[in-house]
Amino acid sequence: MKPLAVSHYTLVTALGHGRDATLAALRDGRTGLAPRPFETAQVETWLGVVEQADSIALSAELASFDCRNNRLAELGLRADGFGHAARAAAARWGAHRVGVFLGTSTSGILQTEVAYRERDASSGALPAWLHYGHTHNTYSVSAYVRAALGLRGPAHVVSTACSSSAKVFAAAARMIEAGIVDAAVVGGVDSLCMTTLYGFASLELLSPQICRPWDTERNGLSLGEAAAFALLERQCDVPRAWLLGAGESSDGHHMSSPHPQGAGAAQAMRAALGQAGLQPGDVDYLNLHGTGTPGNDAAEDLAVCAVFGDELPCSSTKGHTGHTLGAAGGVEAAISMLALAHGVIPAGLNVRTPDPALKAKYMRESRQHEMRVVASNSFGFGGSNACLIFGEAA
């Protein structure tokens, strides 16, 4: 594919608001995870919570969108002036020439979970305050962002579990290439809810401790929440990075377990390299999906080594942010671009004993390192795989 300019990007995670706070945490090897309560959950685990998602207010005219997920989206739009940059793109290209393609897995379902506790005792009806379409429905975050930014172009939500907000980069690149839009707001937003907390616990994939990707004793993931946005434009005088390739594949193997040899994951990485016209040796750093479950890390390790060999520096940043599910692809795209721009390879946190069975070159300390090309993996339930490759701005 023709390299596509990333003119702006930002993220809000448990590490903080915006690029500077995130970069500082990555340099310091600081985690945003903590063993803390969330809502009414009675689950022993560590969480990556974005505190301000409790309190930030949406504008009065968009009040019907009010839910934790869209509040997170609003925090993201305010970080690093992202909303201003997107409105400027709309002024440049025309509001109808700017698309909105965002990923989420659970959208604003927390609203409906709470509403189900307040059903009318006799009729079973849900409380009148629940606005299903603007909160719970899977599309609501793109509807909110499109409305908040005054955009009029095509929009959808990609919801392919934990690959969602990586795949939107591919969708937007195709839309721009086809001449449907000139620019696109992409990224992902996912917020903590009971469905994922109790759901991952039921699958025994939620760790009671902090997640430890690539550790011998890793025993599950830690959940987080986040908003991450990027602005992709057909032309840009001062891009912050280039999207060079976006590879996608399916496992076709199992709904909730990866292909044991990582065959689908390897196919996505090779597709991304093919799109970028790069050889494996051209990549300087790989941000792993690296959830910290025994099976996921083992399969990804095999896939990474099959494609890149065992000398490519790589790490999972889920020990910093937690697994932000439908936002993870966008979050880790932003982290990868930050790493690229500032020459920082982030450490994979919380490793006490590296798993000797895993052969990839896993970085346990953050390191300054000049880079030209970075890649980011995202894999999800349903066997959905994506790999993004970004090139330096110069």
Place this chain on the structure above:
Amino acid sequence: MTAVRVIGVGLLGPGLPDWATAQALLREPAAWQRQATVIPTPARLPPAERRRASNVVKASIAVADQALSACGLAASALPTVFTSSTGDPLNCHLLCEALATAERMVSPTRFTNSVHNAAAGYWHIAAQSRQPSTSLAAFDASFAAGLLEAAVQVLSTQAPVLLVACDVPYPQPLHALRPLDDVMAVAMVLAPAASAGRSLHIEVTHDDAPITRCADSAFEALRTGLPAARALPLLHALMAGAAGTVVLEGLPGSALAVQVS
């Protein structure tokens, strides 16, 4: 403008068991008797997945198989675009119900099936396909969003893509907030412009052009009754065999004008 060919169609809806029957009924709407959608159990699914598959999975696979048999392509060879407003509503309701109890006992299968891309996941397992797949949502504009995405993929890869749109109604109490009429699913295999088949020229409109409605009032009620049925004017144009332009309901400010020839 994006030009693609339609080389296979599948349809399942109320009183509409398949695309062949539906074509005849679209031609003679008076003969259509609206009855609850009957969802076949797909033979394609392995036994373990068949037990766990919900209505959105079964209906999606039924129409995908119809569209594939029409064009003779192998399921394992096709990238897919799945689009749905709601995903699996019964599963969602039962999860919310379980999470509202003191015990909060969640079944692992129920959680696994709660992902919006469940239909795509089951399809790719059944098809033994590692081809790329995406799963979209755009509320009432979900069909138009899926059609645009699939057409743009065909343009980008110059290879056929399978589009599957499916909506399933919520049980109460969510039904009161998001009333969908019945189960409906539509599949199309789209192929590059050089292929044989009916041609679609797709354009995003920005002038609030009037949406094409169904001439028959019963079909028009179906069209507005659930998002996948927003495809009916396009299906009618494909059936009629005549050239014409339909405007499919999209998001405010971006409907899809589809010129069929």
